[in-house]
């Protein structure tokens with residue numbers, strides 16, 4: 055089963071418990087959103103799943119393999135990719151070159167292929183075609199030969215998604231893909247995330263734009279101070295008084311918080 059299982063996860067920064075006894079499981083080909091106020095532990099959770107942080111306690115399983123403490127490159131090899139809040143590409147390379155670097159992992163020539171004298175050129179050609187397709191898919195067709203640093207901010211986020219997709223993941227972790235986007239760009243990214251799901255990829259989404267979260271999530275988990283406060287459908291989450299309180303710091307109804 056292509057599911058991620060997080061069991062009793064605990065992450066500490068010195069005395070601070072950033073994630074506390076967190077357990078959850080993804081379902082295949084769903085969009086699972088993780089929301090919560092600033093500092094709730096969302097990025098820390100992504101860092102632990104993708105091997106950038108070692109948990110103090112708990113386990114992370116992917117396809118029933120215990121990946122707890124695996125280094126990031128092993129996690130990627132096993133089919134988990136992520137985007138970052140901060141810029142995570144090479145600014146002085148072209149858009150296409152950045153995606154080709156992402157393709158590299160899945161396209162390096164294996165020993166068997168080398169022995170069979172599989173033409174490396176064919177592999178390179180395949181990688182280029184695939185990278186061009188990906189750029190078209192995320193909406194960057196025509197921008198392939200621009201330097202990545204010359205893309206406007208919204209398009210830099212699309213490039214981040216294309217780079218993540220280049221490793222052909224089965225699970226994609228998106229960290230605030232709509233941050234800094236205008237409403238039209240957010241709508242664009244929303245459609246893109248839905249298309250990614252339709253490609254058969256499970257998505258875990260961290261996003262502060264509630265309109266986006268509520269419109270595309272199959273399920274939502276709410277984190278507060280590193281703990282799971284609630285889990286359910288968009289409707290269940292919006293109606294949950296504990297969630298409203300965590301966001302506003304007081305009991306409130308009909309606040310338009312999630313619209």
Ligand SMILES: Nc1ncnc2c1ncn2[C@@H]1O[C@H](COP(=O)(O)OP(=O)(O)OP(=O)(O)O)[C@@H](O)[C@H]1O
Pocket residue numbers: 067070072090091092093094095096097098099
């Ligand atoms: N490298 C670190 N060293 C020390 N404390 C950290 C570190 N990274 C995160 N924290 C702390 O851990 C807690 C969780 O932070 P995290 O960035 O995961 O929250 P978040 O939910 O992603 O917040 P935001 O929505 O603002 O991105 C916060 O209290 C934060 O200050």
